[in-house]
Amino acid sequence: xxxxxxxxxxxxxxxxxxxxxxxxxxxxxxxxxxxxxxxxxxxxxxxxxxxxxxxxxxxxxxxxxxxxxxxxxxxxxxxxxxxxxxxxxxxxxxxxxxxxxxxxxxxxxxxxxxxxxxxxxxxxxxxxxxxxxxxxxxxxxxxxxxxxxx
Numbered sequence: 001x002x003x004x005x006x007x008x009x010x011x012x013x014x015x016x017x018x019x020x021x022x023x024x025x026x027x028x029x030x031x032x033x034x035x036x037x038x039x040x041x042x043x044x045x046x047x048x049x050x051x052x053x054x055x056x057x058x059x060x061x062x063x064x065x066x067x068x069x070x071x072x073x074x075x076x077x078x079x080x081x082x083x084x085x086x087x088x089x090x091x092x093x094x095x096x097x098x099x100x101x102x103x104x105x106x107x108x109x110x111x112x113x114x115x116x117x118x119x120x121x122x123x124x125x126x127x128x129x130x131x132x133x134x135x136x137x138x139x140x141x142x143x144x145x146x147x148x149x150x
Contacts, residue, residue, distance in 0.1 A: 025115035025137065031144075032096055036109050038141040039087040040116025042080045048124055049077035086148040116141075 028034050052073035057066035091097050096109055122134035 025112075025119065028112070028140070032091065032094060033112050034140060034144050035087045035090045035148075036096075036112040037116040037119075038144045039084060039091065040113035040118075041120045041138055041141050042083040042087065042116075042145075043113075044117045044120035045124070046077050046080035046084060048120075049073045049080060053077070083145055083148065087144075090148060 025037075028037055050073070052070055055066055055070050057063045057070055088097065091109070095101070096105070099106075101109075119131075119134040119137050122131035123138055124130075
């Protein structure tokens with residue numbers, strides 16, 4: 001029960017922290033940092049896929065891409081949610097999400113998660129303005145996602 005409460009608090013803090021942080025992401029020093037970063041990335045991507053399900057695509061033939069994207073969004077969202085759970089479990093097993101952690105450690109971990117959220121927002125944004133540096137940083141999660149499983 002305590003894990004669920006802590007996880008909800010951490011996830012609830014993502015958007016607020018992501019908007020107030022500086023542009024420079026926290027440097028990742030180890031696999032735990034990478035897991036925290038990827039937790040933020042996948043949380044944001046799951047939210048993007050949830051939003052895609054709400055798109056109004058119309059019936060025009062030129063909007064088939066939209067209907068296809070909307071149809072595939074539920075499964076993509078579930079896959080990202082599973083990754084969020086797996087990354088959170090990795091951090092929980094190591095005790096990094098425990099409230100007993102020093103405030104500095106929790107703040108650093110929260111900032112890394114927010115950096116992942118911010119990079120995902122910058123790479124995949126509704127206006128189509130891709131931040132290539134953020135997209136490059138997202139590539140770090142590819143191997144981490146394979147290690148925690150799909």
